[in-house]
Amino acid sequence: MKTVVKDSARKKAIREHRAHTGKSYTDAARDLDRQIDARQTQVVTFDSFSGQARHVVDLAREHVRSRRHSVLGTEHLLLGLLDDGAGGLAFEILDDLAGGVEAVESAVTTATPKGETRASQAVAFSDHAAFVLAKGAPRQANKTGHGYVGSEHILLALLAVHDCRACRILTGLGISYHPIRTEIVDRLNAMGVLSRYHNPH
Incomplete structure (x- = not known):
């Protein structure tokens, strides 16, 4: 269940975010809602992930370390998809x-x-990356009617989070x-991969 912020506290948080970013009230409110949603996705499990999809996440962790970054972001997940063995x-x-x-x-x-x-040995996820893995990719698998999370569902989840870095990079390339x-x-x-939907379009 989504956390409900009391009106007065919410309005104050929106005003502060608006002052800090220069965004409109509506955009600042949307940002706040996304942040609340993302904070609820910190526990990421991989039970429904295919072996390839799990390997994508492992590769993303390696990219964090090799690039000397502090957290695993959506851009690192995107890099993990660029491996022909894991990206599928x-x-x-x-x-x-x-x-x-x-x-x-x-x-x-x-x-x-x-x-x-x-980066520490246990690499932490950014809010956006945690959301993509915990909620975004499983939602995309459900939308396409597949009973597993594959690398393709991670890609769709990255593209569905419009304000994440990976999405901005991909849209800049016309994707x-x-x-x-x-x-x-x-x-x-x-490929004959069955969907539970007759017409998933």
């Missing part, structure tokens, strides 16, 4: 539609240069949610 269908689609996985990796590197911190969702469903159907 998501890798194939990005390679075909984003001008090659090298173009995506270059865009990530430009947006998130190497840092100077050493957006609805065409990718259609492509994923069509390719899974062609």
